[in-house]
Amino acid sequence: MKIRRIQDTLIRAFSALIVFALLLLGFLAYYYLHKILIQNAEETTMQLVSQLNRVIENYISYMDDIALMAVNNEDVRGFIGNRGADSPGLRAKIEKSFEAIRTVRRDIDSVFVITRDGRAIAATQGGGLNPTVALRERFAELSAGVVPDRPSVSSAHVENLVESRYPWVISLVRAVRAEPSGASMGLIQVDLNYEIIARLCRNIQLGKSGYVFILNHAGDIVYHPRQQLIYGNLKTELIPEILSLNGGNLSAVVDGRAILYTAVSSRETGWEVVAVSYLDELFSASREAEYYFIMLSLLVFMGAIGVAFLISFNISKPIESLRRSMQAVESGNFDIDITVNARNEIFQLARDCDIAVKKVRDLIEQNRREQELKRKLELRSLQAQINPHFLYNTLDSIIWMIELGESDRAIDMTSSLAKFFRIGISRGSETISVRTEIEYVQTYLEIQKQRYKDKLSYEIIFAPELSDHQILKLLIQPLVENAIYHGIKNMEGPGLIRITGSLDDGAIVIRIRDNGVGMRAEQLDALRDGLIEPNHANGVGVRNVQERIHVYFGLDYGVSFESTPGAGTVATIRIPVIAGDVM
C-alpha cells in the first residue's frame, strides 16, 4: 500500500476544495455580473434611446406645427391660390413671417412654399431659390409622397432648393388643398437642420465607442455618426435584423465585436432610433472586478495552502518524530526517551509509548539478569549433584578392601578415584575434549569394575576423528552409571557396557548400550518423564545431563532412551559439534 503523508493529503484536499469553491464562486459571480450588466445596459440604453426618440418626435411635431400654421395661414393660402399672378407684397409678407420663425428657431433650416404651377417662396439662410430646380417637377415628386392632412417626413437628404448651399436636412411636407375640390394646390416644406439630429445623437454616450444611429422605415440611414464609413461600405449594421426587431434588444457580433443593439420605433416619424453598445466596454468594469477576484482568489489559495501546511506540519511533525523513535525501538534500541513537541493527543500518545518502551526495557533487563543467574545456579548445582552415591559406594569399597587387607587394590581404587575427581572437578571449563571425557569414563568404569568384578565388562569405541572435539564434560558418566545401576546390577550373569561415538550429519552421537535387565514400557516412560520433570525421583544424573544439553544447545539436542525388557537399554546422546573447537 502506498503511504501518503498527512501533509500531502491535507494540502491536496485544501487546494482542491479552495479551487473548486473559487471556481464555482467566480463562475457564478461572472455569470450574474454579466447578466446584471447586460440587463442594466439594456434598461438604461432603452431609456436613453426612448428619451432621444421623444426629443426627436418633439422636433418633428414642432416642425409639423410650423407646417400646419403655414397651411392654415391666409396669406399662404392666398399665395397658393393666386394662380399665375404673384403679388410682391404678399410674397414679402409671407417671407417675413417665415423668417421670423427661422430667427426664433435655429433648428429650422428653411421653410418653402411650392405651388402646383411652379411658384415658390423660400425662407432660408443665404437667400434665394436654386434657379436650376424645376419647381413643377419638384411639386409632383413631393406630392406623390404626401398623404392628405398628414405630414410626410423625409429621410436625411441634401436640400438643393436653396442656392449657394447644399445643406443636409430632414424635410416635413404638408399639402395645402383647395377649399372646394380638396385637390392639392401647394406644399409647405419645413427643413430641419440635420445637424440638430446629429448633435442629439452624438450627445449620447454609450461607453467608450458606443453610438446612436437612426433608420427610417425603409431601412435607409437617417443619421449615423460614421455616415461616410457606411456609405463607403467600410462599415455595416444589421439593418434588416434591426427593422424586423421592431423595437427591443438584439445581441450580435459585427466586425468582430460583440454588440448590443437597442432600438425604439417612432410612430410619428416611422424611424428607428438604434443604440449600439459594445459589450466589451460594458464589461470593462467587470474585467476589473475579474482581475481583483482572481487576485483575491490566488491570495486565498495561497493562504489556504499555508494554513494546510501549518496544520499538517503541526500534526505530522510530532507523528514523524514519534515514528522515528518507534523505528529506533523496532531496531532494538530501547534506550531512548520518547518526547514530542506537541500539545495534543499525540503528546499523550508519545508519553504512553515512552512509558511502554521503558517498561519493556526494564522487563528485558530483568529477564536477562534472571536468566543468567538461573543458568549459573543451575550449572553449579548440576555439577554439584554428581554422583554422591558413587562416591559413597566407592569409599565403602575402599574401606572393605582395607579391612580385607587388600591394600594394593585399595590403593588402585583410591588413585583411580582421585583421578576421577581430578578430571571431573579440577578443570574450571565446562567443556573438555572427547579424549579426556573417555578417559574419565574409563576411570569410572575401572573403579566400578573393582566392585563388580567379572559381572561388569565394557567396550569403548569412538571414531578417531572425534577425539579432539570438545564436548560438554561429564555427559557420558551419568549414563554409564545409570546403565550399571539399573541395567547390569540387577541382572544375572556378566554385563557388558558398550560405548560408541560417531559423527552424524554435523552432530556428535554417543550411544551407551547395556545388555542388562532392560525396562518395561512403564519404566521407560517414567525415565523419559524423569528427563522432563525436574523433581522426579528417578534419574537425577540423567536429568542433569539432559538439562545441561538443553541449556547449552537448546531443545533440538539431548538424551533419548530405547529399551527392551530382558535385552538391555540404549541411551543416545546427541549434541552439536562445537564450531571451531577442534583442538
Add this chain to the structure above:
Amino acid sequence: MRNRSVLLLLSAAILAAAGLTLLYRGNGLFSPGSESPRRVTVIFKTVDYETTPFWGNVRDGVFSAGKDLGIDVSIRGPAQESDIQGQIDIVRDAVREKPDAIVLAAADYNLLVPLAREIRRSGIPLVSIDSFINSDDADVRIGTDSYEGGQKCAAALMRYAHSGDTVAVMSYVKGSSTAIDRESGARDYLAGKVKLLETLYCNADADLAYSQAARLISHTPSLRGIVALNDPTARGAGRALAESGKQGTIALIGFDNSFLVLKYVERGVIRDTVVQKPFNMGYLGITAAQELIRRKRVPRFINTGSVDISRGNMFLPENQKLLFPVAEGP
C-alpha cells in the same frame, strides 16, 4: 524536500498572479494610454482644403480611421499641389522622424521615387494613396484606378460628342501618376473616335486652367468637347465655358466634386463629373498602414472606385452621400 509541493503550488500561484496582472494591464485596463499609439505620417499632395476639398475628404477618412484604430496620425503636405520640391522636403523630414508607417500621395510620379526607396531602406512601411510612384517601393497602392477614371470621362464625353468632333484634354500636374493615367485612359478611349488636341497642363491651378480653357474655346471654334481631369482644372474650364456661353455646344466633363464643380453640373456647364471616393482612400490608407505595421499581408492594389455623376443622378440618395459628405462632428 517535503515542502516541495507547497513551494510548487505557491510559486505557481504567484506566477499566475504576475501573468494575469501583465495580461490585464497590458490590455490597458488600468492605464489606457500605457501602450504608446502607433504614429503614422500622412503626406498629401496639398493641404489647401479650400481649393481642393478632395483632400479635405481624404483627411476625414484618415482621421476617422486614426480614431477607430487608435493610431496617432499627422497630416502634412505642401500648400500647393504643384509644389513638388515642397513635398519632397516634407517627405524627407518625415522619414527622419521615423514614424511607424508613411502614407503618401505622391505629387510626382518619378521625382518621389528616390525618397520612396529611402523609406523602404529605413524599414518604414509605405502606403501609396491616390497618386502613385513609378516604382515598386510602396507596399500597397490605394486609390481610384485612374486609367479607368480617365476612360469614364471619355465615355461620358462621347455621350454628348459625335465622332470626328474636336476634343481637348486638360490635365493638371504633368508628372503626377493620376494625371498620367487619367490622361492615357481618356486619350486611349477617344483615340480614333474624335480629333484630339494636344493636352494642356494647368498645374492644378484653377486660374491657369480658366485662362487656358478660355483661350482654347475662343481659338478653336470647332471644339465640341473638353475633358478636365481634376477638380481645379474642371472649375477653371467650367468658369471659362460659362463665361463663353457655349455650354450648349461644348460638352465639358470634369473630375471630382467640389462645390463649384457641382454647381456647374447643376447648371449644365459641366455635363458629367467622375467622382472618386477620397474618404475611403484616407480610411483604407490608414487601415493598410496598420496592417503593414502588424506585418500582415495586404493586397498590392486596392481600387476605391469612381462614379460618373451628372445633373440627372446627382441627387439620388446614394450619390448625395458621396457628393456631399457629412462631417462626422467632434
